[in-house]
Amino acid sequence: MVATVLHEIPLQGGDVTDGVVRIADTVRRPICRSSPAVHALLRHLEAVGFDGAPRLVGMDATGREIITFVPGTAGLTVHSVTDEALGSLAVLLRRFHDATEGFPLAGHRWEGGSNDDDVPEVIGHCDLTPENVIFQGAEPVALIDFDLARPTTRAFDVVTTLRHWAPIADPVDRHPLLRHVDVGARLRLFCEAYDLPPRTRRRLLPLARLRFGRSYEVMRARAAEGGGWARLWEDGAGERIRRAAAWLDTHEDELHAHLV
The missing domain is CATH 3.30.200 (Phosphorylase Kinase; domain 1)
Structure with missing residues (x-):
């Protein structure tokens, strides 16, 4: 044989x-x-x-x-950066959050990471980078790589997603396809597609600032352990977080105008 x-x-x-x-x-x-x-x-x-x-x-x-294996394409392409794709991603994230509502929020050991201070509501993916979303054509069909999933709030997972997809980042660090987009308009589009309540939308920018500070500390600590986190840190992850926080400070008022 x-x-x-x-x-x-x-x-x-x-x-x-x-x-x-x-x-x-x-x-x-x-x-x-x-x-x-x-x-x-x-x-x-x-x-x-x-x-x-x-x-x-x-x-x-x-x-x-x-x-x-979920067939399709991950990463940013001309199809995945459109407004339609962003709205569809918001709907997919909302469906995921809704699907986790019956899952116990206690009793499991999750990876540590930055988080909201509010009481957890759902299990968040907490790492929806473009590499962790599978597209078929222009439609996002699946979320992958749940290693950093953990109990959190809807708002925190939305902010974590928008960090990469709006993106809330200094233009120098953005993918070329997203370098000149209207970030505020994309924030509003995502929130509307997700159907995020107005009072939650008003929390997003302060929560983004909180996330930047805590993510910096978490990533620095993990980098000391070596492996992939060390490579990310050596590649400038900490500096990118710092620049994103500074860019948010400069543009907060105009971004906030899209969320009220």
Whole structure:
């Protein structure tokens, strides 16, 4: 009998997790301390019928988690930066948050990270960078890489998402496709598509400032542990956070005008 040889295709794009590969229609990923919580979350999402996340298959013989491969494209493209795509992403994030409402907010061990001071409402993805959203054409169809998911507020996860997608960043650090966009208009568009209440919208910019400060400290501490976080820090992640916070200070009034 001839043994089947599984062909592993390395998957790039993530900033922190090493060793992610595709085998046929599955993805194999190293586990981390939050994996049991993430696995419980993925099982919950499947049980409630949320179709915007990979399915958990199990574990392989080497101890890696097995999840389904979601076909499509990650990262920023001319299709994923449109206003229509941004609105669709807001709807997908809202659907995800709604789907987590029945999931226990206590009793699981999550990765630490910056967070809101308000009482958690949902499980947030907390890392919706362009590399963690799968598009099929111009439509965002799935969120991936839930390693940093944790209990939080809707507003905090919205701010974390808008940090990358509005984006709330100094133009020098933005992707060329987003360098000259109207950030305030994109903030408003996302909030309207998500159906974020006006009082919550008014919290977003102060919450963004809080997030910048705490993210800086969290990333600096994790960088000291080495690995992907150290590479991010060495690549200037701390400086980019500082510049984003300074840009927000300068433009807060004009951004706020779009959120009232």
